[in-house]
Amino acid sequence: MEKVTQFTGTGMPLKISNVDTDQIIPAVFLKRITKTGFEDGLFANWRQNPDFVLNNPSYQGAEVLVAGSDFGTGSSREHAVWALRDYGFKAVFSSKFADIFLGNSGKQGLIAGVITDADTETLWEHIEANPAAKITVDLPSQEIRVNDVVIRFEIDEYTKWRLTEGLDDIGITLQSEDAIAAYEARRESWKPKTLPAKGV
């Protein structure tokens, strides 16, 4: 995974709360078996409304999405993160994320930062006042900088470390092979095995 540290881009205000992953990418777009190419599915149903923010030319090329609270609820589909990433977003901010979405973001180098509701409003004001405003997202210092304003975002320390170092979770875990093997040696014998198959 590529290291994620700091970038500067423009923002997009998504002034909707409770954005579930069925809205971020409807199920019909989940059928691809590759890991890229999901940008067309991003907010596909809402995009059919010409007034939807993704269709506003002022926000084209935005890399920072600022959304209402409870973002990414519902289905566990990691495709929601892939769609945001493939569309070009590098960071999403909200006052509250669903747990699975948060976990999925961290695996894909998408910064999902938690900010207060007041800071959400502040960012929306700055972006709407000037859609071309440059927003700097600095992961090591956990700061969002726009115009003269500095906003702190929360992200768990471990995810931050992994993102800034560009580390692969599986690689990290495999370093603990001995501990995994030791655990397996003491697992209870009544625990089920799928093989050999029974009940077929």
Added chain:
Amino acid sequence: MSSKPLTLAEKLWRDHLVLKGENGAPDLLYIDLHLIHEVTSPQAFDGLRLAGRDVRRRDLTIATEDHNTPTQDIHLPIVDPTSRAQVQALRDNTREFDIRIHSLGDKNQGIVHVVGPQLGLTMPGLTVVCGDSHTSTHGAFGALAMGIGTSEVEHVLATQTLPLQPFKTMAINVEGTLRKGVSAKDIILSVISKISTGGGQGYVLEYRGSAIRSLSMEGRMTICNMSIEAGARAGIIAPDQVTFDYLQDKPHAPQGADWDQALKDWSELTTDPDAVFDAEVFIDADTLDPFVTWGTNPGQGVSLMDSIPDPDSFDDPSQKAAAIKALAYMDLKAGTKMKDIAVDTVFLGSCTNARIEDLRAAADIIRGQVMAPGIRMMVVPGSQKVRLQAEEEGLDKVFVDFGADWRFAGCSMCLGMNPDQLAPGERAASTSNRNFEGRQGKGARTHLVSPMVAAATAIRGTLSSPADLEQ
């Protein structure tokens, strides 16, 4: 032993700890059972291939096909080429990595969360994961069961472990006796409405109390299934005699000395009397009515006896905005009585409510009755095995005589991914779990209901409780 009293979820966490995380790193937990389906696994297998990794424990892994599969003409190739390719990818991947799979046509094919329990693979004391948020279903057995993303699927395939951050615990106390016509679905819909779709975020919910204890395993699965709709990491119910009786004759239940040892271990899977939950919620089962949703998230629900709330009645501005948006999408007006809402379609199915007891409950209500004019009803068993059992009991005949469509197993109309979808603007009473915009098809409108309410609604044409039929 003078250790700190623990909740059930905390005990399961402790028992699966491979490594304790240090300096903010997550704990590494062992995974006892990994369920796989076609939608969230292809990229995970690709990742394994790219890294030259193998599946660590194919004997703790099992796959089935459910999301994309059609529920009729299953002997024919899947029509939609992208759905067909995704199912084929699962077949190819499970063959390459030598993983057990139950494909379309197999009696153990069906919704992944119905298949695990019916095979007896889901049991108390396990960690269970699947690339599907409704994995919380398996918590009904006293297992720690969580939905995961595709990267985590790959992680579990490669290592049989997951790095996880600790959770908080919430007790959902449901005391009392459910009235006739009220079921597990109504309990969970009322819980979600009470704590909201974000209320469970970061928590494992433990359902407790006399009303929970008196539920069957299938009712308990319905409750745990929708924990995710409250935003929770997982839902859990302590195992008891009901759990053990359910498991005893299942194909993969422990045998002989293993069964005795399992019973001993399982009987310790309870929350210690002095353990403290981070939060508690109380629900009175005695006064609970059938519960239904009016909006576009599962927290937007009311008693079937009530009317659609006025958006102005919400103090929270974002809740108010969400209500206004939901009513516009649903084409409904505040103040309308829930029972005055007419539907076009009734869907009985999904991992929430497509087990044999759900089908029996609905069949008991419609037996000998006539469907309301203009209604379409689809009945989709949760697995092929449920379908076969229902046919043995003659339930299929009850549904067909009533005019309902009797289908093969799959996720079906719960999500707009296979041929079973609502048309734009169509309104459904659905026993599934999500009423999101477009969930059951683009522009489709969903009211989440219990199987009994679904059946009564099919008879009357408007959202109805079984009690309405007696008047």
